[in-house]
Amino acid sequence: xxxxxxxxxxxxxxxxxxxxxxxxxxxxxxxxxxxxxxxxxxxxxxxxxxxxxxxxxxxxxxxxxxxxxxxxxxxxxxxxxxxxxxxxxxxxxxxxxxxxxxxxxxxxxxxxxx
Amino acid sequence: xxxxxxxxxxxxxxxxxxxxxxxxxxxxxxxxxxxxxxxxxxxxxxxxxxxxxxxxxxxxxxxxxxxxxxxxxxxxxxxxxxxxxxxxxxxxxxxxxxxxxxxxxxxxxxxx
Numbered sequence: 168x169x170x171x172x173x174x175x176x177x178x179x180x181x182x183x184x185x186x187x188x189x190x191x192x193x194x195x196x197x198x199x200x201x202x203x204x205x206x207x208x209x210x211x212x213x214x215x216x217x218x219x220x221x222x223x224x225x226x227x228x229x230x231x232x233x234x235x236x237x238x239x240x241x242x243x244x245x246x247x248x249x250x251x252x253x254x255x256x257x258x259x260x261x262x263x264x265x266x267x268x269x270x271x272x273x274x275x276x277x278x279x280x281x
Numbered sequence: 282x283x284x285x286x287x288x289x290x291x292x293x294x295x296x297x298x299x300x301x302x303x304x305x306x307x308x309x310x311x312x313x314x315x316x317x318x319x320x321x322x323x324x325x326x327x328x329x330x331x332x333x334x335x336x337x338x339x340x341x342x343x344x345x346x347x348x349x350x351x352x353x354x355x356x357x358x359x360x361x362x363x364x365x366x367x368x369x370x371x372x373x374x375x376x377x378x379x380x381x382x383x384x385x386x387x388x389x390x391x392x393x
Contacts, residue, residue: 171324200380210371210383223380257324267313267332270381272324 169194171260171273179279185246188276192239192260198222199241200270201233204255213256216241217264245278253280283308285374287384294362295392302357302387304372314355315373315381316346325371331355342366367391 172191180186192199200223201213212225216235233243239260245252255277259270288303306312313332317325329340336348346357355372372384 209385212380212382215380225380259325269327269330272317272326274322274324 171258171271173256173258173273173276175276176274177277177279179281180248181281182248182250184248185244186248186278187242187244188256188258188278190241190243190258190260190273192241192258193271196260196262196271197239198261198264198268199235199239200259200261201241201243202257202259203227204257204275205253210257213243215264222264248280250280253278283312283374283376283382285372285382285384287370287372287387289387290385291388291390293390293392296364297361299360300358300362300366300389302370302372302389304355304357304384306353306355306372306374308353308374308376310376313375314346314348315375316340316344316355316357317371317373317383318342319369319371319386321368328357328370362389362391364391364393 174189198217200215202210204210214233215223219235230246235241255275257275259272261268261270284307286305294300315330316328319325328344329338331338331348339345344359369386369388371386373381375381
């Protein structure tokens with residue numbers, strides 16, 4: 168069974184631009200969560216989607232948004248990029264919503280904002 | 282709000298020595314507890330989890346952890362480490378349907 172895939176793996180953007188990251192969950196998984204990982208703040212939860220609905224949202228500004236499609240694939244978008252948005256963005260999928268279900272993480276997308 | 286404290290940011294040990302990575306959490310209600318490992322340039326992989334039942338949890342790669350409710354701790358242990366265990370380890374906590382809250386991570390370095 169294929170794992171969680173994230174595209175692209177690396178991205179360089181300029182301050183003020185916007186970016187879209189993609190996540191394909193494991194086949195059959197319906198829940199997708201997004202996390203931001205930085206050296207200073209560590210791993211922080213962005214949002215979780217289940218059956219195309221956002222179930223949970225972390226403490227991030229409105230510039231961070233996401234969506235989930237009917238095939239469970241998910242995208243996150245960051246508008247008006249700031250230098251501080253440079254991070255590793257991790258996507259995780261699980262069979263169902265709720266943290267008791269094991270989350271399988273993708274390799275991440277490393278975003279660099281210059 | 283829940284929080285997780287990993288007491289050591291870095292732990293150097295010699296190969297074949299035992300290791301303990303410490304994790305404390307703050308919550309007054311029942312929680313789920315997890316340990317994840319992250320190898321360089323990779324995502325996170327679940328090592329083990331505690332949902333309920335036995336307080337001693339065994340995971341992959343020879344790791345185990347003990348849930349101690351009175352001390353609100355969930356320390357990770359391995360009796361004999363290998364070079365391949367060099368990685369960053371994250372403790373995480375959640376409540377039911379809520380999001381995972383991660384600790385800051387512990388970098389485990391194995392010296393030959």
